[in-house]
Amino acid sequence: MRTSKPITVTLGKQQASLDARLQSGAYESASEVVRAGLRALDREEAALDEIMRAKIREAINDPRPDIPAADVFARLRSRHAGR
Numbered sequence: 001m002r003t004s005k006p007i008t009v010t011l012g013k014q015q016a017s018l019d020a021r022l023q024s025g026a027y028e029s030a031s032e033v034v035r036a037g038l039r040a041l042d043r044e045e046a047a048l049d050e051i052m053r054a055k056i057r058e059a060i061n062d063p064r065p066d067i068p069a070a071d072v073f074a075r076l077r078s079r080h081a082g083r
């Protein structure tokens with residue numbers, strides 16, 4: 001039993017990229033190309049998520065004292081007032 005359903009996709013400029021991959025023999029079908037693209041997107045998003053998690057952990061573990069929000073906004077207003 002099929003676990004996926006057929007879809008229609010309009011690629012626009014990316015059609016040439018798909019066609020080149022098929023002509024090269026690297027992929028046998030448009031479905032393979034799209035699945036590979038989605039897997040790459042999943043990997044990219046997972047990597048970005050991990051980078052953000054690491055930055056958040058770093059910020060939470062930063063031993064320096066917190067800066068009051070009022071001070072931060074005052075600095076921002078001051079910086080942008082000169083523009």
